[in-house]
Amino acid sequence: MRANFIFSEVWIGLRRNLTMTIAVVVTVAVGMGLLGIGLMINSQVSSLTNVWMNKVELSVFLCGKNDAFPACKNKGAITADQKAKLKQTIESMPDVEKVDYEDQNRAYQNFKEGGNNNILLSVLKPEDLPESFRVKLKDPDKASAVEQSLKGQAGVSNIVNQRQILDTAFGFMEKLKYMALSIAILMVIAATLLIGNTVRLSAYNRRRETGIMRLVGASNVYIQLPFVMEGVIAGLIGGVFAAVLLIVTKVIIFDQIQMYMSAPLSWNTLAGVITLTMVVGVVICLLASFVTLRRYLRV
Amino acid sequence: MIHFDNVSKVYANQNRPALDHVSVDVDKGEFVFLVGPSGSGKSTFLRLVLKEERPNSGAIHVAGKDLAKLSNFKVPHLRRRIGCVFQDFRLLPKKNVYENVAFALEVIGKPRRFIRKVVPEVIELVGLEGKAHRMPEELSGGEQQRVAMARAFVNRPMILLADEPTGNIDPATSIGIMKVLDRINRTGTTVLMATHDAAIVDSMRKRVVELEDGKIVRDQSRGVYGQAY
Numbered sequence: 001m002r003a004n005f006i007f008s009e010v011w012i013g014l015r016r017n018l019t020m021t022i023a024v025v026v027t028v029a030v031g032m033g034l035l036g037i038g039l040m041i042n043s044q045v046s047s048l049t050n051v052w053m054n055k056v057e058l059s060v061f062l063c064g065k066n067d068a069f070p071a072c073k074n075k076g077a078i079t080a081d082q083k084a085k086l087k088q089t090i091e092s093m094p095d096v097e098k099v100d101y102e103d104q105n106r107a108y109q110n111f112k113e114g115g116n117n118n119i120l121l122s123v124l125k126p127e128d129l130p131e132s133f134r135v136k137l138k139d140p141d142k143a144s145a146v147e148q149s150l151k152g153q154a155g156v157s158n159i160v161n162q163r164q165i166l167d168t169a170f171g172f173m174e175k176l177k178y179m180a181l182s183i184a185i186l187m188v189i190a191a192t193l194l195i196g197n198t199v200r201l202s203a204y205n206r207r208r209e210t211g212i213m214r215l216v217g218a219s220n221v222y223i224q225l226p227f228v229m230e231g232v233i234a235g236l237i238g239g240v241f242a243a244v245l246l247i248v249t250k251v252i253i254f255d256q257i258q259m260y261m262s263a264p265l266s267w268n269t270l271a272g273v274i275t276l277t278m279v280v281g282v283v284i285c286l287l288a289s290f291v292t293l294r295r296y297l298r299v
Numbered sequence: 300m301i302h303f304d305n306v307s308k309v310y311a312n313q314n315r316p317a318l319d320h321v322s323v324d325v326d327k328g329e330f331v332f333l334v335g336p337s338g339s340g341k342s343t344f345l346r347l348v349l350k351e352e353r354p355n356s357g358a359i360h361v362a363g364k365d366l367a368k369l370s371n372f373k374v375p376h377l378r379r380r381i382g383c384v385f386q387d388f389r390l391l392p393k394k395n396v397y398e399n400v401a402f403a404l405e406v407i408g409k410p411r412r413f414i415r416k417v418v419p420e421v422i423e424l425v426g427l428e429g430k431a432h433r434m435p436e437e438l439s440g441g442e443q444q445r446v447a448m449a450r451a452f453v454n455r456p457m458i459l460l461a462d463e464p465t466g467n468i469d470p471a472t473s474i475g476i477m478k479v480l481d482r483i484n485r486t487g488t489t490v491l492m493a494t495h496d497a498a499i500v501d502s503m504r505k506r507v508v509e510l511e512d513g514k515i516v517r518d519q520s521r522g523v524y525g526q527a528y
Contacts, residue, residue, distance in 0.1 A: 005405055209402075212389060215349075216454065217379030218406035220372075 009226035010233060013202045020198040021234050027194055028238025028285070031187025032277040033245035038180035039273045040246070040254065044265055045173050052166055056140040059160040060090070060133040060150055067130070069157040078131070078155030086153055090135055093149070095142040100134040107132065130157060188284060191238075195231045195288035202227055203296045228289040235285030239278040246274055300458060300489045301325040301348060306357030308343055308513075317343040319513035320357070325491060327457070330484045332500050333493040334524055335510035341493035344510070345460050348491070349381060350374050362457050379407055382451030382459040382488075386466035388443045390435040396422065396446050397431040403450045417453060425449045425479050441472035445479060452483050459483055461492040465499060473499060497524035 014021050062083065063072035078086075090099050102110070108126035137143055143163040150159055203210065213223050247270065254265040301323070308318040318340045325331050333341045346352045347359055350366050359366045362380050369377060390399050397418055404414045422431055425445040435443055444464055451459055461480065465473035477499055484490045494500060500507060500523060507522030508515060517525070 208389070208391060212391065212402065212450075213406045214375075215378060215383045215389075216403040216406060216450070217375040217377070217381075219375045219408075222406055222408065 006222075006225055006229065009206075010229045013206070013226060013230045014233065016205055017198050017201050017230075020194065020201060021230075024191065024194045024198055024231075024234040024285075025238040025241065027187055027191040028235050028281050029241035029245065031184050031191050032239055032242035032281045033249075034180045034187060035184035035280065036242060036246040036273045036277045037249055038177050038184060039276065040250070040265060040270070041173055041177040041180065043269050043273075044254065045170055045177065049170065053140045053163075056137065056143060056162050056166065058135040058137070058143060058147055058150070058162070060086075060135060060156055061130045061158045061160070062086075062132060063155050063157045064130050067157050071152070072155075072157045082155040083131075086155060087133065089153065090133060090150065093146060095138055095146055096135055097138045098136040100136075102132045102134055104129050104131055188280075191235075191281075192284055192288045195234070195285050196292040198234070199227050199231055199289050199292040200296050202230060203293065224290075224293050227293055228286060231285040231289035232282055235281045236278070239281040242277055242281065243274045246270060246277070300327045300329070300362060301491065302358075302360040303344075303347075304358045304360075306347065306354045306359055308340075308347065308352060308354050316355075316513050318347070318354070321510075321513070321515055322357075323508060323515065323518070325489060327489055328484070328487050330481070330490045330503070330505040331492070332503070332505055332507045332522075333491060333510065334495070334500060334507055335516075337495075339510040340513040341510055342462060343513075345462055345491070345493060348458070348460060349378060349383070375407075379454060380457045382448075382454070382456040384444070384447050384451050384459065384461040384464045386463040388435075388440075388447045388467075390443055390446055390450075392435055395432050395434050396427060396438070396449075399435070399446055400449045400453050403453055407454070409454075418449075421449045421453045424452070424482065426475070439472070440468050441475055444468060444476055448476070448479055448483070452488070455486075456488060458489045458491065461490065461494075463494055463496075464492065465494065465496050470498060477503060500524040 062078045063069065063075060065077045067073070067077075087099060087101065090096055104126045107129040108124070111124070111129065112121060135146065137146060140163060143161050147159050147161050150156060210223055250265055250270050302325075303321050303323045306318055306321045307316050309316045321340075321344070333344060335341055343352065347354055347366075348361055350361075350369065353367075361377065364377060366377075391402060394402060400418045400422060401414050404418070419428075419431065422428060425448050427442060427445050427449065430438070430442065435446065438446065444467075448464075459480070464480070465476055468476060473496065480490055480492065481503075504521045504523075506520045507517065507524070509517035509519075509525060
């Protein structure tokens with residue numbers, strides 16, 4: 001096997017079909033890039049799920065003096081008696097791990113620290129904020145059950161289930177992921193067809209050479225390898241562009257939103273994703289070339 | 300060397316067979332003309348020898364191999380022992396004489412040193428010494444056919460198939476082509492030549508196999524083209 005012969009043939013083929021080669025490179029790059037982004041979102045979602053689900057709390061807000069919540073209307077603020085009874089009820093539940101009481105001053109402090117709403121902060125006084133019990137659960141999946149049984153207890157104005165907020169956020173990310181993956185699948189189909197077409201053009205352009213090669217007894221590998229290599233090299237170049245795309249995406253998107261999430265996307269994960277997309281890209285090109293050759297290059 | 304035993308070939312969508320129960324034996328070192336009108340089955344015969352087509356019935360042995368039992372994987376190795384020359388030369392227009400001949404060896408993976416040694420020898424054998432670096436378009440038809448013969452012979456095949464090699468060449472130049480074929484035949488290579496050219500067949504006085512409508516109507520050693528033409 002003479003490598004320089006094969007490579008000069010490959011080079012000639014790629015140059016002759018320059019526009020098709022560019023089309024293949026672009027489709028593979030975009031397709032594999034989206035596949036990679038889908039995988040990255042996936043790994044983000046699962047690591048975030050682990051981190052956040054353990055921190056899920058129920059916030060049980062208590063009635064204030066002039067609370068507008070229907071549960072508190074015309075009943076006035078929660079009494080010390082009700083408060084103690086409620087705390088006992090919550091603590092006695094089997095799914096509850098810990099209960100923290102947050103008074104108005106601490107609520108104000110927390111609000112200030114989380115503080116991004118300066119105008120609101122300037123008119124807000126600690127008395128305006130509700131007291132609450134922060135309920136930490138043994139099993140985050142039981143959150144809605146606990147929420148249901150606490151709803152309607154005397155002195156409870158409102159219950160916020162963080163699980164629901166997280167589910168909305170994760171649901172959004174899941175949707176993004178599936179969108180990226182389905183576009184990736186479409187791009188993969190387009191790439192396969194384009195590669196098939198490129199190889200077919202190439203085989204037609206070089207029918208004279210391949211005809212002579214067949215006659216003088218060149219082996220099938222020798223005849224087909226230049227065409228297959230053409231597809232694979234176009235796929236590889238596309239894969240490199242996809243890798244660049246993924247690195248850029250990590251740096252400008254994932255690293256930017258990382259401050260809101262406590263599970264940064266590691267370079268290791270990215271390396272895994274890039275390797276996988278590269279392998280998928282090359283394998284697709286390889287298969288597409290082989291299938292086309294079987295049809296258009298009789299040996 | 301080439302053995303056809305009751306071979307028939309019918310192409311798809313055609314009623315009339317291209318070859319109809321043909322039996323022929325060609326021995327090693329023979330020079331055989333395959334004659335007959337267009338459509339008589341000459342080209343089909345040559346394609347069957349190369350295993351480019353498969354017979355519908357009958358057995359073909361080439362160079363001691365039963366083609367029916369030869370796997371597709373081994374067909375290239377069969378073709379390395381058979382050289383081919385065509386009416387339309389089939390040279391690569393972007394390669395010069397030397398490169399065209401060397402191509403046949405490159406693509407079967409021969410080492411470069413070997414190629415550098417044998418290609419000039421065979422270019423000389425076909426009478427093109429000094430023209431190794433000409434491009435095909437700079438050569439006459441006869442010279443181009445010599446390049447094609449050099450390419451067919453450079454790997455020292457056991458059999459040389461020639462499909463109307465003088466079809467595009469004037470009679471005077473054809474004599475030169477036939478001399479090269481004769482020279483190749485004298486090295487021990489079996490030559491099988493399909494042709495329409497009565498003058499050449501008559502002058503060479505070699506074995507003649509005549510086909511008509513896919514049947515062998517004449518097989519004559521030291522024959523002529525035939526009175527009918």
